[in-house]
Amino acid sequence: MHLKYESTLREPLVDGEKNYHQVTEDIISPIEAKPGKLWYVGFFISLLLLAFGAFSVTWEVYYGTGVWNLNKTIGWGWDITNFVWWVGIGHAGTLISAILLLFRQGWRTGVNRAAEAMTIFAVMCAGQFPIFHMGRVWMAFFVLPYPNTRGPLWVNFNSPLLWDVFAISTYFTVSLLFWYSGLIPDFATVRDRAKTKLRKLLYGIASFGWTGSTKHWQRHEALSLVLAGLSTPLVLSVHTIVSFDFATSVIPGWHTTIFPPYFVAGAIFSGFAMVQTLLIIVRKVLNLEEYITMGHMEAMNKVIVLTGSVVGCAYLTELFMAWYAAVPYEFDTFYKFRAAGPLGWSYWIMMTCNVITPQVFWFRKMRRNVAVTFVMSIIVNIGMWFERFVIICTSLYRDYLPSSWGYYRPSWPEVGFYMGTFGLFFTCFFLFAKYFPVIAVAEIKSILKTSGENYKRGMEQYEGQSAEQFEKGLHHDDHHHDTHGAVAHAHN
Helix, strand or coil: CCCCCCCCCCCCCECCCCCHHHHHHHHHHHHHCCCCHHHHHHHHHHHHHHHHHHHHHHHHHHHCHHHCCCCCCCCCCHHHHHHHHHHHHCHHHHHHHHHHHHCCCHHHHHCHHHHHHHHHHHHHHHHHHHHHHCCCHHHHHHHCCCCCCCCCCCCCCCCHHHHHHHHHHHHHHHHHHHHHHHHHHHHHHHHHHCCCHHHHHHHHHHCCCCCCCHHHHHHHHHHHHHHHHHHHHHHHHHHHHHHHHHHCCCCCCCCCCCHHHHHHHHHHHHHHHHHHHHHHHHHHHCCCCCCCCHHHHHHHHHHHHHHHHHHHHHHHHHHHHHHHCCCHHHHHHHHHHHCCCCCHHHHHHHHHHHHHHHHHHHCHHHHCCHHHHHHHHHHHHHHHHHHHHHHHHHHHCCCCCHHHCCCCCCCHHHHHHHHHHHHHHHHHHHHHHHHCCCCCHHHHHHHHHHHEHHHHHHHHHCCCCCHHHHHHHCCCCHHHHCCCCHHHHHHC
């Protein structure tokens, strides 16, 4: 047996005196206990929001999209704004899991499970907006390209909206597979600890007969790498294709080649902020501070300040191009109708939230402050929502014809639909936190020997001893408490 040494300067990823058994206890026991009052309160509020959303959508389908305040010029309002916003939030999960897995970043292990779940729920929320934006939802199957008896009627393969359907459905499928394949070893742990026959049966079905043999781990790791390789280009392509919805049009303020990289950076920016919001709550409620550490928070805040600066750079580039191009319509869109004009306030909210406020994360103290991180994560997502609103509404509310100029404010069914997606998102997330391990137990165990706090201390203490002596000097009982060959996995 050998030890994989890691620099003792690098802070531990698992705090406290932990052995394999303790890790299982800490992460699995909240699933086995009854949920507290707070869980029920949150779940009930989510269900209320979901019910209001369902009512708003039913109203819209029954009366038609006329109940939304879309007017002559603004054909895409609040609805598509929310679609792009939710797709953006869905980006961090797969990025944390896939790209950081390929780069062998140990800090992803504490946060990847919740981030992947967030991705899946966010994409579920996003997918509804274009469907209901069609108006006649029962005609939605016309989007699908399949041989038909409708004669020459066929989907338009030149349309980025069609590619949206392909990109997002592929992204959803791969993310779901990635998330579920990671859950299998943990489901087996829950199955083996189950006290009731029903739990044993259900978790047994979910774990696909996992035994923790070397062959199983081998297949599991191979599958993880294949899925990571598949989803890495998807992270880039999905939001690139969403940006083509705008970039391939001829509307001033939209037809610009900077959109794909700027949308991808913005998506990662808002996605990481949402991960922070959820994880700060989860670590507090489930007492997981020793697994989701300040080191994890800081690493994610570094990504936020980087992508926020990229987005800020893109905003300035847009302003420069509008001035440099000397196209009056382009200039008016950016300077007269976005930065000024009746909807100018939304532009300045966007600038403040996305470009100015994230700069606090240049300071280490701020990056490691939970309260600052929590407030900032919400501010960033408000800012990113306004970015989408600015791109869509402030480019459309002033047309070439002053006679068709309008002002846009959403109607109650639009607001209700948006609130309903929050209801759906949090209902799913509460159920996830109740029945699934929020942190990947097997993955935490795989880094425990290199990045656990007590092992790191042991490294300094036992310097000069052989690996075998060091192992004996630490938790000799680890092997008795190990669940599902995680020891073998950790040393493979």
